[in-house]
Every structure is written in C-alpha cells, then in structure tokens.
Amino acid sequence: MAAYRPPHIPASDITPRSIYMSRRSFLGTAAAGLALTGAGSAFAAPLQARPGPYTLDEKLTPKEAVTSYNNFYEFGTDKSDPSNNAGDFKPTPWTVKVDGLVGKPKEFGLEELLKMPIEDRTYRMRCVEGWSMVIPWIGFPLAALLDQVEPQGSAKYVSFETVVRPEEMPGQKGLFQPLPWPYVEGLRLDEARHPLTILAVGLYGETLPNQNGAPIRLVVPWKYGFKSIKSIVRISLVEKQPETTWKNSNAREYGFYSNVNPAVDHPRWSQATEQRIGEGGFFKTARRPTLPFNGYADDVAGLYAGLDLKANY
Ligand SMILES: Nc1nc2c(c(=O)[nH]1)N[C@H]1C(S)=C(S)[C@@H](COP(=O)(O)O)O[C@H]1N2
Ligand SMILES: [Mo]
DSSP: OOOOOOOOOOTTSSSHHHHHHHHHHHHHHHHHHHHOOSSSSOOOSSSSOHHHHSSOOOOOOHHHTTTSSOOOGGOOTTHHHHHHTTTTTOOOOEEEEEEEBBBBBBEHHHHTTTOOOOOOEEEEETTTSSSEEEEEEEEHHHHHHHHHBOTTTTTTEEEEEEEOTTTTTGGGGSSOOOOOSSSSEEEEHHHHHHHTEEEEEEHHHHHHEEGGTTOOEEEOOBGGGSOOOOSSSEEEESSSOOOOOHHOOTTTOOSSSOOTTTOOOOOTOSEEEEETTTTTTSSOOOOOEEGGGGGHHHHHHHTTOOTTTTOOO
C-alpha cells in the first residue's frame, strides 16, 4: 500500500507526553528504515489526533477496502488503479497556496498544516456511483485554515485544485486522458466554513495513503464523493461559482451542489439506495436506503433553506 511518512513536526503540543515519546521512538525507527531503503513514500506513519465532534455509531469500513477500492483518476479509472499505481507519487515536500479574495494570502507548508487542530472525524462517505463507506478520517476544519488568510467580504465561493504531475501520476500521461487536468472543485463559502467540512491529512490513525489523496484532501461528507478533491495544492477565495471537473465534463449528470439526495436520481441510475462496501463480504451486500444529505441533514439542511434542490443538484 502506498502511503507516506510526514516530515518531522513537534507533536508535543497535541499529544499526551507518553504518546508523544512513543511516537518519537517510532519515527526514529521509521527514519532508520528510510535511510536503509532510500524510499521516501513506502509506508504510513502514525498520526495523533484529538477526539472530534460528529462521532458515528456505525461499523467502520475495513481499512483494506478504504485503501484499495478508490476513485482517483490521476492514477487510472479502475477502482484498483490508485492503490496499484500511486507508489511513485511523492507527497512530501508539499505546499498549499491559499489566495484570491483574502487579506493575507499564504503558502502553507505541510509541517504547518499538520499543526492545525487535528481531530478524529469518522464520516459516512457516499460515491455518486452508488457505493458508500464509513471512514475514520483525521483532519482539521477547513474554516480554521480560512480564518488564517482572512477572507474578504467579496469572497462568496472557495475553489480547490489538485496537483498535476504526469511523471508521478500515470493517469495524466498517455493518449487516453479521462478528464482535463488539474482536477478542480468548489464550495460555497458557507459550505466551506461548515464545521463538518474538513481537510483530511490521515485515516485509520495514520497519514493518508497516496491513493486516498496524500498528503491533504478535502472531505465534505454530505456531498457525493467527487466533491472531496484529493492532493490539493491550491485553495482560492473567489466571487463567482467556480468551475468543477465533473460538471464541466457532463453538466446534465453532475451539478455544482452534488448534495447526497435519494430523491434526485442521476439521469442514468437511481440514487435511492447504496451498497455499503465491506458489509457482509467485500461486494455482495444488500443495498441500504440512502439518506438525505447522507445522514447529515440535521447539521446542513439549513444551508439550503429556500433552494430548489432538484434544480440545484
Ligand atoms: N483529484 C481527484 N480527487 C478525487 C477524485 C479524482 O479522481 N481526482 N475522485 C473523487 C471521487 S469520485 C470519490 S468517490 C472520492 C474517493 O475517495 P477515496 O478513494 O478516498 O474513498 O475521491 C474524489 N476525489
Ligand atoms: Mo465518487
């Protein structure tokens, strides 16, 4: 499995000292392993997080499924392509540029991002294709990052951009390009600032595997999975609704909002039910009903008061 070891950061401020000390010794061992193999991205490192809100009383999707059944077209279009083809991807060093309509534009290094208030956030995730998972993410509220750059009053939306690296991402190379690059996504500013919206830096207690969007990706649990853009290098505050990859590629099938909604079918299939990956065997599971806003209606329905959710799909 492709994953990465984060740059060394002081963690004493976010972890109890005993855990911090044992992590230090682990990192020492990991560093020795790196020196021996010369590889920089071969394995994950443990990542400590505070308990966060929105805990879920649902069975976690097995880690094996979370890290081997993926959509990440930069590495290929089959579900197994990302885990098979992401081994050469280098998630460190990494920076995220935050710019646009802000008082203090800034380029954040990964070390700095890993010092944000990192929490455990187990979320239900629902892909537009009809499957779902329950994933124990580790991440911090996107709002905490936005606060640091001081959005201006004219900022109404947030746009996101994935890295372009054909040499490390085989899906960006060659004759068949499934999508135009970079992969781009967007949120309304109030959606971006909602406390459920996080930038994830890990899952299952470790740094993000490459195939899940290392080293930092968006997670918006009440929207279809494609909104949760991976391997982000740029976040911009803008005035107009940003371009989004799937809407650009087929506006009849994919809208800007993309809220999980069992009452609005995809033009080619129903969205009323879903298959929870890992339930009762890897793929052979009974379908369960899909919930409005993926089960987060109490938290987010208010964002869309007065909006026609059939027209704004
Ligand atoms: N850059 C980028 N981000 C992406 C995608 C992609 O192809 N490229 N696929 C999206 C889709 S369709 C889904 S369902 C989720 C899957 O995330 P996971 O593999 O971590 O479960 O990532 C989303 N983010
Ligand atoms: Mo998806």
